[in-house]
Amino acid sequence: MPVAHAAKTEPRPRKGIRTRESILRVAVDLASVEGLEGLTIGRLADELRMSKSGLFAHFGSKEDLQLATTKMAREIFVEHIIRPALAEPEGIGRLLKLCHGWLSHVEGHVFKGGCFFTAASFEFDSRSGPVRDAIADAMKSWLSVLERAIDVAKKARHLKASVNAEQFAFEIYSLAMGANWALQLLDDKTAMSKARQNILHRIKAVTTPSCPTIKL
């Protein structure tokens, strides 16, 4: 390909990338409300008032679209919850920041229909294929982030050495999942404060005397 031609066509993919991103942000919201399985190229085209053929240029199939949407949801999650926590110094503060960011995101509807991944998990958990694998991978990765934050807090001697990081991460995860469920299905406005209290209570029960005062 001649250099001049490459230079002329260069801006197009960049614009394409921006468009693809903005499409996917709408797709994430739509999937969080109507389910990832209901996310078809036709349904998304309706929502965006775009032609189906325009969308087919970005995503070749429903599965491609679902995979790209899952990837985008993961990026949004990293941006809003994980990155701000990693900016905290190592120790209990990082774990609390992760829990706080996570609960705020469920509460504040970063994703329009509640937590994208919890909803997608239950939708795809009895199936097989690349979409289920992508969701499971994102969730395993999130559990690992929580687990590492617990280990870091143990090393900083903020949490007792006897804490089983894997078991404890799973417990915190379950409490937040329960709150998401009660908020979404039962419209229980107290769900988030119940989860905050439960999580804080559980963390306080395993802090050491040298741990700074904590709140959530």
Place this chain on the structure above:
Amino acid sequence: MPVAHAAKTEPRPRKGIRTRESILRVAVDLASVEGLEGLTIGRLADELRMSKSGLFAHFGSKEDLQLATTKMAREIFVEHIIRPALAEPEGIGRLLKLCHGWLSHVEGHVFKGGCFFTAASFEFDSRSGPVRDAIADAMKSWLSVLERAIDVAKKARHLKASVNAEQFAFEIYSLAMGANWALQLLDDKTAMSKARQNILHRIKAVTTPSCPTIKL
């Protein structure tokens, strides 16, 4: 209507009821795997190798079918989990029997694709209408059963008077929901034993000295 005619036609509705029940048991399993939203009269007819018109005689619409399926799932849940626990004497034993039955049902796949209600909850939580209301009603009722069992254990002086039954029921609920999720999505075989340990640990932390020895 002449009495003789009524006597002659009497067996038909009874047979009809049995057929409807057996259809709905298949529908519950199917919905637990593929989702309640995916449960259409056409899909169920395929699964049962019945004609769509035969099914339309039982259920007038997709929504009717979804509502009847939810009702059947609720009856199965009561039969397998709640009724055996209510046969226990009042006290900690009843609460443990409820938790045990519930975890065993998640583990043992009473519903083919895992817990029908958890899956349906996340599918319908961002929608409105009678199906969502029926699911929310079933779940509220289950939380109340757990809550009453905690109150009964408090009255029997097996659990501390300071326990907040609503908060504690929600905590136990979340831990089991987390286990269901990890088992289904991550195929985590340790999820159920983690949930058992977590729940047992949480109950033990609030028992009184007069509480009998507990295990789960």
